[in-house]
Amino acid sequence: MPRINSPAELEELRKGILSKRDPNKPCITLCSGTACHASGSEEVAASIEEEIKKQGLSGKVDFRKTGCHGFCEKGPIIVIHPEKICYLQIEPKDIPEIISQTIKEEKVIERLLYTDPTTNEKVVHESEIPFYKNQERLVFGSNGEIDPTSIDDYLALGGYSALAKALSQMTPEQVLEEVKKSNLRGRGGGGFPAGRKWEECRNAPGDMKYVIVNADEGDPGAYMDRSLLEGNPHSVLEGLIIGAYAIGSHEGYIYVRQEYPLAVENVGTAIEQAKEHGFLGENIFGSGFDFTVKVHRGAGAFVSGESSALMTAIEGRVGEPRPKYIHTAIKGVRDRPSCLNNVETWATVPLIINKGADWFAQLGTQGSKGTKIFSLVGKVNNTGLVEVPMGITLRDIIYKIGGGIPGDKKFKAVQTGGPSGGCIPEEQLDMKVDFDELAKAGSMMGSGGMIVMDEDTCMVDVARYFLDFLSDESCGKCVPCREGIRQMLKILTNISKGEGKEGDIELLEELSQVTRDASLCALGRTAANPVLSTIHYFRDEYEAHIKEKRCPAYVCKALISYYIDPEKCQACMICLRQCPAGAISGGKNQIHVIDQEKCTKCGTCFEACPPRFGAVKKISGEPVPSPIPEEARMIARKSKENE
């Protein structure tokens, strides 16, 4: 591949790529993101390749494995271009029909389309599906169109034109000014203005400076950085190079978790391709600017996602945070000025350069500009990654895009911001989502995890879950965090076991305060948020656990029992056969009874009992009725066929 030495050559290359592509040639794109991969997209891909050959279409139809399309709930997803027909939940057995019907005969296969759950209407195109229709996919949108291992795909969509513009038409100061003017705030959680960080690093004394991509995405339930890096690694790289130019850095790091092997691989490929094209290396676009980048794999520690800890880890040491009286922008990796931003932040930069700060700043709210990618997960119909403008309401995200709560259950809360965030109750669903509003509600933006909870979620259990996570992940360096979290976890565990006592809630609040005030890094300073927000909004649940020894959501194992209602049991043997503990006695025509001594409360019987019987019940806060006497257990059936 010849080096690209000027913006004109880049434009020529792009035209060359486009001229070789027939826009009317059918192209099948298959989502190969992690979630689709897990639900079998690999087998689907094999079957597409085979079927194209088998039906004699080799060379007549393109096939592209793309990154995550976002609609993980319905994966694996296929989109057929140029019509953009979208098929969902594809299995290998559907492929022969797709090739023969849709590709050859241009017929749409109804059964594979999205069905609107309210109107029952079929939706043909991806962009018309409500999940996508209500989004604004600026950063994430290209993911579904390009093969992440092909730089040509990225170039065809105008890739690296922002870099060309920055390097040939703008001075570093102008680039910096543009980013500052755009008011882009860090997408990793803190929301610190990226431009200000860049400026501080640029002005810091020293010739050697580093720019770093933080892809140590650790919040459980958040996976947008992973999907971006896996699906569109060049966009992150391009943003990073632009940032390096503005800051005056010649060396960069991409810090990726080793738990994301595909991201590591795709980013590595992208770096090689960028080098070949001359987007990395010496004298980029003939501007005299040099820049190289290395991948550093993180070895699995949540706290290492904190900026100073991450920089220590890059040096090959244990990633523990240090006090930041002196910002990492002044003294970071090897005590040199280092500018760290999150994956999504870097990926937003090329857009700002291409379209201008004014364009960017018109999106979003007063204090939070642009769009944000959220991972909408939990008890929601349309699990997936959604990109929305800042300022959209929680209700719109959960109901318009997310399609509401499955199984007609009642919404209880939405948890944002990962372990540092909090739970937001129904009363606040009309809140506009941005950095400041979320913080006001006692939560935070975080990296964009949004976990929807329904009536079956116990808020004490949620708080306990996050503290369990944090006590495991606290590096232990400072006492308030290490001990504070441990003590709070102990109290919460006691409460969830029915061993809570009067005064526990107040003690939790007090411990929260100290942990918040006296911890060094954000992990400790925000650790109490899940506790405080759940106490604030769901105090009644805590009180039910403590005073009545009752778990209102029927989650806390020690406080619930399973019981078979003899009036409803049809003696169908289903739960009896499935019980892994052998705790259910009974027989054909004999009402089943759970032996409470043997029961491990795994819930298998509850799930196994056919809904039309609904005989298995969860009980909490009251004694289990004593089993009906043996002689009363026989069921007289009218006819055997009912069996």
Add this chain to the structure above:
Amino acid sequence: MKEEKEVKTATTSNGKIDQIIDKYQGDSSALIQVLLEIQSENRWLPKEALDKVSKKLEVPLNQIQHVATFYKAFSLVPRGRHEIQVCMGTACHIRGSPRVLDRVQDLTGIRPGETDLDLKFSLETVNCLGCCAMGPVMVVDGKYHGKTVPAQVDEVLKNYD
């Protein structure tokens, strides 16, 4: 114990570990990367390998121990033939992953971080695998099992020996 010995001898004669270390000769900042590569090649970090890393990279052994015990990716004991991961991410948690984990523990007799005596299974919990739509998720040797309920665990695990 006997099996553990066998595994150890197998690793020390493994030239690949030497190759990995040689690539980073003398570069102490590459410590984590070296250990990651050895871990993925060998699936655990034998003492002999750590000694070698210490000499070649010129990093004190206690610092290597610090790193190897701090990060989750490293194992200082041999791993089982099959790796079970139960996702404990928030989405999986509220969809019932604790019950799945309980069942895995009951069946295998080991807790997260442990390996059974026959070196059959190693059990780990992970914090979000990024496929929340399928939660609760259990992964066995890289194969994903989505929307898992406790009763399914028996079905899945009996296929491994």
